Amino acid sequence: MNSDQNVKEVLSNYPISMKQVEVIPVKTGLIHTSYKVTEAQEASYLLQKINTSVFRDVKTLMENIALVTNILKNAFRGSSYESLELLKTNNGQLFYKNECAAWRIYHFKEHLTGCDVPNNKEMVREAGKAFSAFTQALSETDPGKLSVTIPNFHSMQKRYGQLQHVLKNTTAELSHIDPLFKQIEEFKQLLLPLEYAMDSEEIPLRITHNDSKFNNLLFDEAGKARCVVDLDTVMPGIIHFDVGDCLRTLTPSTPEDEPELANIKLRKGFHSAFLKGFVKNESGWLTKNEIKFLPYSAPYMALIMGIRFLTDYLQGNIYFSSDHPEHNLIRARCQVEITKQFLDQIPLNSDPTGFFK
Ligand code: GN1
Numbered sequence: 001m002n003s004d005q006n007v008k009e010v011l012s013n014y015p016i017s018m019k020q021v022e023v024i025p026v027k028t029g030l031i032h033t034s035y036k037v038t039e040a041q042e043a044s045y046l047l048q049k050i051n052t053s054v055f056r057d058v059k060t061l062m063e064n065i066a067l068v069t070n071i072l073k074n075a076f077r078g079s080s081y082e083s084l085e086l087l088k089t090n091n092g093q094l095f096y097k098n099e100c101a102a103w104r105i106y107h108f109k110e111h112l113t114g115c116d117v118p119n120n121k122e123m124v125r126e127a128g129k130a131f132s133a134f135t136q137a138l139s140e141t142d143p144g145k146l147s148v149t150i151p152n153f154h155s156m157q158k159r160y161g162q163l164q165h166v167l168k169n170t171t172a173e174l175s176h177i178d179p180l181f182k183q184i185e186e187f188k189q190l191l192l193p194l195e196y197a198m199d200s201e202e203i204p205l206r207i208t209h210n211d212s213k214f215n216n217l218l219f220d221e222a223g224k225a226r227c228v229v230d231l232d233t234v235m236p237g238i239i240h241f242d243v244g245d246c247l248r249t250l251t252p253s254t255p256e257d258e259p260e261l262a263n264i265k266l267r268k269g270f271h272s273a274f275l276k277g278f279v280k281n282e283s284g285w286l287t288k289n290e291i292k293f294l295p296y297s298a299p300y301m302a303l304i305m306g307i308r309f310l311t312d313y314l315q316g317n318i319y320f321s322s323d324h325p326e327h328n329l330i331r332a333r334c335q336v337e338i339t340k341q342f343l344d345q346i347p348l349n350s351d352p353t354g355f356f357k
């Protein structure tokens with residue numbers, strides 16, 4: 001079956017009229033294959049072919065998403081925030097599986113758009129507020145109600161272990177990555193205390209997004225952040241994962257795969273603008289330790305991504321979609337440079353309350 005016929009067969013299992021249906025591929029991240037489906041120029045949908053080598057248990061994945069979207073829908077009623085909304089199949093299922101793949105459909109947010117990097121501090125503050133609203137809306141729910149779709153997703157120890165394993169087993173010539181690997185080792189030692197604090201329960205587990213890149217946030221025309229998208233990795237985690245992933249992507253003006261390291265600069269005031277929005281000028285909803293460890297967030301998540309991109313490069317680019325064989329190496333170098341700049345500019349032991357006052 002070619003992919004066109006495949007998509008039509010998938011759509012025929014949903015309450016979508018096939019008359020004048022238009023299907024166009026869209027780029028939405030590095031994992032799934034996505035299409036925008038427009039029905040007779042009226043309703044539109046986001047159809048996604050789920051990457052089942054990354055998300056092996058699709059049922060559990062989709063149950064997490066259904067739970068979270070229901071909670072968010074209720075919590076955001078009457079506010080300016082909104083939730084993603086799944087379209088169920090004709091049989092009331094959360095996804096459709098055929099012999100080729102597993103598929104799901106969301107209602108398309110036609111009135112909202114995302115972008116890779118913000119161009120002003122107002123957007124940054126909006127991002128902080130939106131991820132804060134997201135975390136707080138889910139804070140009444142026991143994190144144990146969500147399944148762990150990818151175990152140890154943001155474990156520095158596990159990610160570093162995977163990198164070491166790949167390095168040990170490769171026959172490739174590696175001298176060109178020696179300096180990068182040395183930096184990773186050095187920064188990892190500095191950042192591990194965040195993971196230790198999580199493991200020893202000094203920092204509480206909450207329901208977190210875990211993939212809170214700036215472009216996973218949609219804005220309206222007036223510049224207001226309205227909807228957090230990409231709920232695949234919503235599971236138990238610590239706020240530092242979400243704060244860090246957003247900060248690593250919104251603070252530089254360059255994209256995540258900037259090849260020219262000299263172009264990467266952390267923009268002044270963006271870190272504190274985000275935290276101001278996230279903490280909301282009153283830190284009452286965060287614990288003392290959550291606040292204390294805030295300076296770890298951005299370099300921790302940038303380094304995790306540096307390690308993951310480098311591992312994938314060494315494994316032959318099997319996980320992240322990439323445009324060319326060196327793409328993941330470029331991404332890795334970029335993320336390690338971002339880690340370095342955060343560590344240089346924001347001491348890990350600095351008092352974070354100074355950032356959001
Ligand atoms: C992947 O597919 P996308 O772009 O939403 C990855 C994230 C990374 C991101 C890097 C499940 O997310 O962890 O931060 O690429 N998602 C998964 O761009 O591995």
Ligand code: MG
Pocket residue numbers: 029031211230232
């Ligand atoms: Mg994602």
